[in-house]
């Protein structure tokens with residue numbers, strides 16, 4: 001079979017097909033991609049995104065990362081000038097023996113963060129996705145110090161039920177973008193989730209201003225809006241409910257990342273009688289990912305209204321790609337650094353695809369007669385739920401089935 005003369009481009013051994021009953025979550029031993037697919041797979045976007053490649057949806061007038069370096073220094077948005085206040089909520093105060101405040105000269109700074117990092121730094125992979133957008137903004141390895149390590153410095157005693165937090169907002173209350181978490185999530189990590197962190201590095205490099213640097217919150221299982229950029233304040237409260245800015249826009253602020261698939265590269269047209277390579281990505285949400293499927297539907301083929309999510313369609317399994325041999329960003333030795341959550345010290349992932357990250361897939365559509373078609377894709381999670389189930393509602397995170405048009409000519 002595999003001759004050593006074949007190049008990687010023609011023949012990608014690093015591809016695995018998923019098999020098994022929905023819900024089994026079985027991944028077959030590495031199988032080769034069909035030859036026609038290998039080139040399309042090799043053209044795919046990098047697995048990890050350089051920081052500048054992330055999409056940006058953050059608010060502000062001006063957006064804080066657009067401030068001049070001098071201005072950023074003045075307002076505490078450089079590593080040298082950054083200060084974080086960790087204070088009780090004035091209306092519903094948690095009892096703290098030692099708040100960290102500017103006025104008392106006890107505010108937390110970047111040196112103190114690096115000191116904590118020596119002992120407590122963690123790293124984990126996470127896909128950053130906006131709850132309202134049908135495509136991940138970026139995928140990275142995030143590094144930081146667990147938020148709880150900083151909270152312990154305030155010596156909390158009682159009446160602490162929730163943490164509110166926000167970032168620099170041009171000193172304009174209307175521009176404040178707040179988020180919140182139950183305090184239990186900060187102090188203890190459920191199941192095998194990584195901790196909520198104060199993040200200062202992304203893919204091994206200092207967090208850039210555009211990504212929320214010098215310091216942002218990163219919540220492994222959460223949508224983008226919980227990951228507050230340009231962090232400046234953490235408020236410890238005895239309130240027991242959320243006050244997220246995103247909640248005011250009808251969003252379900254407790255919804256963890258969903259599993260869903262998207263199309264990346266589908267030709268607008270193809271020749272009749274030739275098979276058609278397509279590629280895409282999938283977000284592995286809290287429910288994991290067992291497979292990705294595609295469906296080719298002639299545009300004039302009717303579909304029963306009773307089945308709006310196409311449960312009864314003749315879906316065909318796509319190939320979910322196994323871990324990339326090149327991660328797409330500069331990493332020491334080209335490998336995921338030792339001590340990264342979800343990876344062995346060798347740099348190999350413990351499971352694939354990994355929850356709360358992005359997967360990549362490729363599919364070879366069969367040769368088609370001339371005509372117009374709609375191409376659909378969907379993901380199936382580890383419990384066998386087909387997208388958009390088990391949580392189909394729009395405002396708990398985008399999970400609508402994606403589709404695109406394809407014209408096949410004679």
Ligand SMILES: Nc1nc2c(c(=O)[nH]1)N[C@H]1C(S)=C(S)[C@@H](COP(=O)(O)O)O[C@H]1N2
Nearest residue numbers: 056058059130137167177224225227228229
């Ligand atoms: N301070 C601040 N943090 C913020 C936002 C913001 O507007 N201001 N937007 C949030 C939203 S809605 C998303 S989706 C993510 C996007 O992260 P990214 O810009 O790194 O891709 O940032 C979040 N953090």
Ligand SMILES: [Mo]
Nearest residue numbers: 130131224225
């Ligand atoms: Mo967002």
